[in-house]
Amino acid sequence: MHAHEAISKAITDGRDAHGIALVAYVTAGYPSMEAFPAILNDACQHADVVEVGIPFSNPIADGGSLQETARAALAAGATMKKIMHTLRDLDGTLAAPLLLMGYLNPLLAYGLDRLAEDASSAGVRGVIVPDLPLEALDIAKPLNDAGLATIGMVSPVTSDARLARIAAHASGFVYAVTSVGVTGQHRSDQSDIVEYLKKVKATATIPVCAGFGIREKAHVDALRGACDGVIVGSALMEAVGEGRDVGSILQALR
Amino acid sequence: MTADTQGLLRALIGGALPNEHGFFGPFGGRFVPETLVPALDRFEAGARDALADAAFHNELRQHQETWVGRPTPLMYAPRLSEAWKAQVWLKREDLAHTGAHKINNALGQALIAKRIGAERIVAETGAGQHGVATAAACARVGLPCIVYMGAKDVERQAPNVVRMRRMGAEVRPVTTGDATLRSAVDEAIRHWVGDPQGTHYILGSAVGPHPFPWVVREFQKVIGIESRRQMLEQVHGLPDLAVACVGGGSNAIGFYHGFLGDSSVEMHGAEAGGVGAAVGQHAATMSGGTPGVLHGSRSMLLQDEDGQVSDTQSVSAGLDYPAIGPEHALLAHVGRVRYHAVRDGEAIAALDELSRLEGILPAVEPAHALALAKRLCEGRDHPTVLVNVCGRGDKDMPILTRLAEQEGR
Ligand SMILES: Cc1ncc(COP(=O)(O)O)c(C=O)c1O
Numbered sequence: 001m002h003a004h005e006a007i008s009k010a011i012t013d014g015r016d017a018h019g020i021a022l023v024a025y026v027t028a029g030y031p032s033m034e035a036f037p038a039i040l041n042d043a044c045q046h047a048d049v050v051e052v053g054i055p056f057s058n059p060i061a062d063g064g065s066l067q068e069t070a071r072a073a074l075a076a077g078a079t080m081k082k083i084m085h086t087l088r089d090l091d092g093t094l095a096a097p098l099l100l101m102g103y104l105n106p107l108l109a110y111g112l113d114r115l116a117e118d119a120s121s122a123g124v125r126g127v128i129v130p131d132l133p134l135e136a137l138d139i140a141k142p143l144n145d146a147g148l149a150t151i152g153m154v155s156p157v158t159s160d161a162r163l164a165r166i167a168a169h170a171s172g173f174v175y176a177v178t179s180v181g182v183t184g185q186h187r188s189d190q191s192d193i194v195e196y197l198k199k200v201k202a203t204a205t206i207p208v209c210a211g212f213g214i215r216e217k218a219h220v221d222a223l224r225g226a227c228d229g230v231i232v233g234s235a236l237m238e239a240v241g242e243g244r245d246v247g248s249i250l251q252a253l254r
Numbered sequence: 255m256t257a258d259t260q261g262l263l264r265a266l267i268g269g270a271l272p273n274e275h276g277f278f279g280p281f282g283g284r285f286v287p288e289t290l291v292p293a294l295d296r297f298e299a300g301a302r303d304a305l306a307d308a309a310f311h312n313e314l315r316q317h318q319e320t321w322v323g324r325p326t327p328l329m330y331a332p333r334l335s336e337a338w339k340a341q342v343w344l345k346r347e348d349l350a351h352t353g354a355h356k357i358n359n360a361l362g363q364a365l366i367a368k369r370i371g372a373e374r375i376v377a378e379t380g381a382g383q384h385g386v387a388t389a390a391a392c393a394r395v396g397l398p399c400i401v402y403m404g405a406k407d408v409e410r411q412a413p414n415v416v417r418m419r420r421m422g423a424e425v426r427p428v429t430t431g432d433a434t435l436r437s438a439v440d441e442a443i444r445h446w447v448g449d450p451q452g453t454h455y456i457l458g459s460a461v462g463p464h465p466f467p468w469v470v471r472e473f474q475k476v477i478g479i480e481s482r483r484q485m486l487e488q489v490h491g492l493p494d495l496a497v498a499c500v501g502g503g504s505n506a507i508g509f510y511h512g513f514l515g516d517s518s519v520e521m522h523g524a525e526a527g528g529v530g531a532a533v534g535q536h537a538a539t540m541s542g543g544t545p546g547v548l549h550g551s552r553s554m555l556l557q558d559e560d561g562q563v564s565d566t567q568s569v570s571a572g573l574d575y576p577a578i579g580p581e582h583a584l585l586a587h588v589g590r591v592r593y594h595a596v597r598d599g600e601a602i603a604a605l606d607e608l609s610r611l612e613g614i615l616p617a618v619e620p621a622h623a624l625a626l627a628k629r630l631c632e633g634r635d636h637p638t639v640l641v642n643v644c645g646r647g648d649k650d651m652p653i654l655t656r657l658a659e660q661e662g663r
Contacts, residue, residue, distance in 0.1 A: 057563040058436065058548060060443045061287040067430065079560045104285055105547045109561025131285045131547070135275055155289040157450060162291070180289055181448035 003125040004149030006097050007049060007172035011207040011229045014048030018254050020220060021229030022046070023209055024236055024246075025101065027053040027069035028086075029078025031240065036078075037090055039246055043236075044096040046250035048229065051128060052087070054080060054102035061130045063184030065234040069241070080110045084118045091123035099151065099172070101128040104139075112139065116146035125149055126172045134166050144171075151175050156196050160203075167204040174204045176227065179213045184234030186213035190222055197226040220253050259588040266584065267515045276464020276551075279587060281580035284463040286550045290443075293450035298465040300370035305472060310365070317361055321394065322351045324476065328484035333611035340631040341638045343493065345481045347505065347645065348616060352387045352417075354645030355477060355505040356458060360387035362473035363456045364395045372454035375399045378442040380407055380435030380501065381572030381619065382414025382649055384458030389423035391456075399423040402441040404434040407571045414649045432565050435501075435575045439549050459502025460579030463550030467579050471507045478512020481640060492519050493640035495630055499524045499623040500593065501537075501572050503579035505644035510591060520592075523582065524626035526568035527595030533558070537566035539578040540586055540593035546577075553580040569598040569653060570618040572645075600625040602657065605647065617645035618653065 001009075014021030024047035029036055043050045055070035055078050062070070087098065100119060107115055107129065119127070126149025132139060140150050149172025154163050157180055167174050176197055179187040193210075201208050210223050211231030220230050232253060239249045262279045265271050276282045284294060304310040318324040326349050331342040347355040360377075367375060375397050379385030385401040392399035401418055405427040408415055418425050431437035439462075446455040460470040485492055496513055498506035500523040513519040528536030536542065539554050546555035548563055556564040556576040568574040585591040601618055604625035609615045616624065620643045627641045647654065 056561075058431070058440055060440055060549070061289075061447060063444075071431075074562060081560075103547075105555070105557065105563070106561035108547060109557065109559065130287050131550070133284060133286065133288060133291055136283060136285060153288045155287075157289060157292050159292065166288075177289060180450065182444050185448075 002147035003120065004147060004171035006125045007099065007149045008206050010048045010097050011173050011209060015207070015228045020224050020254060021048040021209065022250060022254055023049045023051060023211070023229055023231040024250055025051040025053055025231060025233030026240070027055060027066065027073050027237055028083040029055060029073035029076055030069040030237065031072060032076045033078055033082060033086070037086060039240060040090065041094060042246040043250065044094040046247050047096055049099060050096050051099045051101045051231070051233070052083070054083060054100060054106055056103040056106055059103060061182055063182040063234060065184045065238050069237045080106055084122055087122035087124065094123065097125040098123060099126045099128055099149065100124050104129055104131050112142040116142040116148065119148065120146050126151060128153070128175060134162070134169060137169055153177060154200060156180055156193070163200065163203050167200070170204070170206060173207040173209050173228065174200060175231070176200045176208055176210045177212045178210045181212070183212055186215050186219065194223070194226045197223065201227060217253055262584065263588045263590055271584070272464060272468050276468065278581045278584040280545070281551070281553050281583040282464060282467060283552050284550060285547050285552065286463045287447055289447050290450055290463070293446070294463055294465065296370055297366070297454065300366050301465055301469045304366050304369055314362060314365060317394070318476070322357050322361065323349060325480045325484070326350050328481060328488055331612050334608065337607070337611060338628055338631045340634070340636055342627070343485070343489065343638070343640045345477060345509070345640065345642045347477060348614070348643050352383070352390050353648060354383040354387065354617065355474060355508065356384040356387035357390065358476055358508070359458065359470050359473040359504060360384065360391040360456055361394070363454070363469065364388070364391035364397065367397060367454035367456065368395045370454070372397065373452040375456055376402070376442050376445045376453050377456045377458060378402045378435065378438040379458060380404070380438065380574060381570065381617070382407065382411040382418070383572060383645055385423065385425065386414050386417045386421070388456050388458070389418040389421040392423065393421050400445065401425050402428050402438040402445070404432070404438045405429045406433040407435065407438070410652050411571050411649050412652050434566070435571065436563065436566070443549065459504040460507045460581060461502040461549060461551060461553070461577060467551065467581055470504050471511065471581060474504050474508025475511045477505065477508040477642060478510060481509065482512040485640065489638065491638065492516050494518070494520060494637040495627065495639040496521045497524065497623045497627040497630065497639065498642040499573060499619045499644065500578060500582060501526070501575050501619065502577070503582045505642055507579060507581055509642045510585065514590065521590065522626060522630060523591055523593040524596045524622040525593055526570055526573035526622060527597040528567040529598055534565045535567050536595060537568045537574050537576060538595035539576060540582065541595045548577045551580050553583045554578050569601060570622065572617070572619040573622065594626055596622040596625045604628060614643065615647035616643050617647045618650050620644045
C-alpha cells in the first residue's frame with residue numbers, strides 16, 4: 001500500500017466507524033519540543049489522522065491562535081531537523097498515520113528530495129502545503145514519487161473547473177476549506193457549506209475532509225454526511241495552550 | 255554571461271517576461287493559498303484588459319498630469335556634481351503628489367480596482383508613503399481604504415499616519431511579528447484571504463504573487479521612460495551610471511526599465527545595509543540572501559538555514575523588508591544590475607549632503623541611492639550619473655529629530 005492510500009483508508013475507516021473521521025492538527029514543538037511527543041501521541045489515540053504543523057515565521061493562511069503556536073514553537077527551538085528526529089523516534093508507536101503541514105519555504109530549505117526520504121522513514125504518509133497551488137505542483141514531484149499523499153486544497157471560491165483539476169491531482173484526501181479566510185475563525189452562516197461540500201464530494205474520487213473554523217461538536221455534527229472527515233486545529237491548540245487534555249477535547253468532538 | 259542568462263535578458267527586454275505563470279526565469283510565480291487564486295486571476299485579467307485599453311491610458315494620463323504632477327522634473331545638481339567630480343542628474347520623484355513614486359502604482363491599481371468592481375481597498379505600508387499614496391488614490395477614485403502598518407513604523411513615520419487618516423483611510427497598527435513592513439504584508443494578505451471577492455489588495459512594491467510584480471512594474475515604468483527621454487532632451491546623451499534604492503524594488507524596477515536595452519548604461523541598486531553585516535542588522539537581501547519563497551513569490555530572501563525569515567534592521571522603514579521583487583533577482587542573476595549594501599550612517603550623510611548642497615531634503619530611502627552613487631563615482635573620470643530621488647524626507651521628521659537630538663543640534 002502506498003503511503004497516500006494509508007491516509008485515504010484511515011479517513012474512510014474513521015468515517016465508517018464514527019460517521020465522520022477526525023483529523024487533528026498539532027503544531028510541532030508547541031508548547032515545547034519536550035512536551036510535543038506526548039501531545040502527538042494523545043492526538044493519535046483519538047483522531048484518525050494527525051497533521052503535524054511545521055512552524056513558519058510568516059504563516060499567512062493562519063489566524064491568531066496558530067500564528068501564536070508557530071511563534072512559540074520557533075522560540076522554543078523547533079526546527080525541521082529536530083521535528084524529523086522526534087517523528088523518527090516515535091515511528092511505529094503512534095496509533096494514527098501522520099501528515100506534515102508546512103508552508104513551502106521551510107520545506108524547500110530542508111530540500112524536497114531529503115524531505116521525501118526522511119518523512120517516509122519517519123512514518124509520515126503525506127504533506128499539506130497551503131501555499132503550493134495547482135500550477136506549481138511539479139515542485140512536489142519528489143514527494144509524489146515517494147508515494148506520499150499530496151493533499152489538494154480547495155476553497156468555496158474555487159471554480160468548478162479548477163476544483164476538478166485539483167481533485168484529480170490530489171492524493172490522500174481533498175481538503176475543503178469551509179470558510180473563506182484564515183484558520184480558526186468560525187463563520188456562523190454555514191448554510192451554503194453543505195452544498196459546497198457535496199459538490200466537492202461529487203467531484204473527488206478520494207475522501208473529502210473539511211477544515212478551518214471547526215471548533216465544537218455542533219460544527220462537526222453540521223457536516224456529518226456532507227464530507228468524510230473534519231479537521232480541527234485552532235480549537236485544539238488553544239486547549240493545549242490552556243494546559244487541557246488533548247484526548248478529552250478530541251473525544252468531545254465526536 | 256552564459257547563453258542562458260543572455261537569452262533571459264533578451265526575453266526580459268523584449269517584453270516576454272514574466273511568462274504566463276508569472277515567472278521571471280527562475281524567480282516569481284504565485285505561491286498563495288487557494289482562496290486567493292480567483293482574486294489574482296480576476297486582477298490579472300482586469301490589468302491586462304486595462305493596460306491594453308487606450309481609454310484607460312488616457313484616463314491615467316489625465317490623472318498623472320493634473321493630479322500627480324507628471325512628468326516629474328529631471329534636474330542637474332551643480333554643487334553635488336562639483337563635490338563628487340561627476341555630472342549628477344536627479345530624477346525628482348520626490349516632487350510627485352504625496353511625495354514619492356508610490357503614487358504611480360497606487361493610482362494605477364486603484365483605477366483597475368474600480369474597473370473590476372472592488373468594494374474596498376486594503377494596503378500595507380512601511381515608510382507610510384505607499385499608505386499615503388493609496389489613501390490619496392482611494393479618495394480620488396472613491397473607494398474605502400484600510401492600511402496595515404507595523405507598530406514600529408507607526409512611530410517612526412508618524413507624520414504619514416496623520417496624513418492617511420486625514421484622507422479617510424483606516425490605519426491598523428500591526429504588533430505581531432517584527433512589527434515592521436513584513437508583518438504589515440502578512441496582515442494585509444490575511445485580511446485579503448478573508449474577503450478576496452470584495453477587497454482588492456493594492457500591494458505597494460514589485461513583490462508578491464503574480465501579477466503584482468508585473469503590474470507594479472508597468473505602472474512604475476513611467477519613471478524610466480520619462481528619465482530616458484529627459485536625458486536625451488536635456489543632456490543629449492544617456493547616463494554612464496543609473497542608481498536607485500531597492501526595498502521591494504518598485505521605484506528601481508520602473509527606473510531601470512527605461513535603460514535595460516542601453517548596454518552603455520551601468521545600473522546599480524542600493525539596499526539597506528543597516529548597522530552591520532550580521533544577520534538581523536540589515537535588510538540587504540541581494541547581498542546577504544538566498545533563494546526562497548515569501549509572500550507569494552520566489553525570489554532572494556533573508557532567511558536562516560531552516561527557511562525561517564530573518565529579522566531586519568534599517569533606518570529606512572521603506573527598505574526594511576527581508577525580500578526583494580523577483581525581477582530584481584533575475585536582473586542580478588543575468589548580471590544587468592549590481593546590488594550593494596549601504597549602511598545607515600552612509601545614507602544619513604548623503605541625506606545631509608543633498609540637503610545642504612542642493613536644498614533638497616530627500617527621504618532616507620533614496621539617501622541610500624545617493625550614497626551609493628557617490629561611492630560609484632569615486633575613481634571614475636567625471637561620469638554622468640543619474641539618481642532616482644524617489645521620495646522626499648518630510649515623513650522622516652521623527653527619525654531626523656531624534657538624530658539631531660543625539661548630535662546635540
Ligand atoms: C521614498 C521611498 N523610497 C523607496 C521605498 C522603497 O520601496 P521600493 O523599493 O518599492 O521602491 C519606499 C517605500 O516605502 C519609499 O517610501
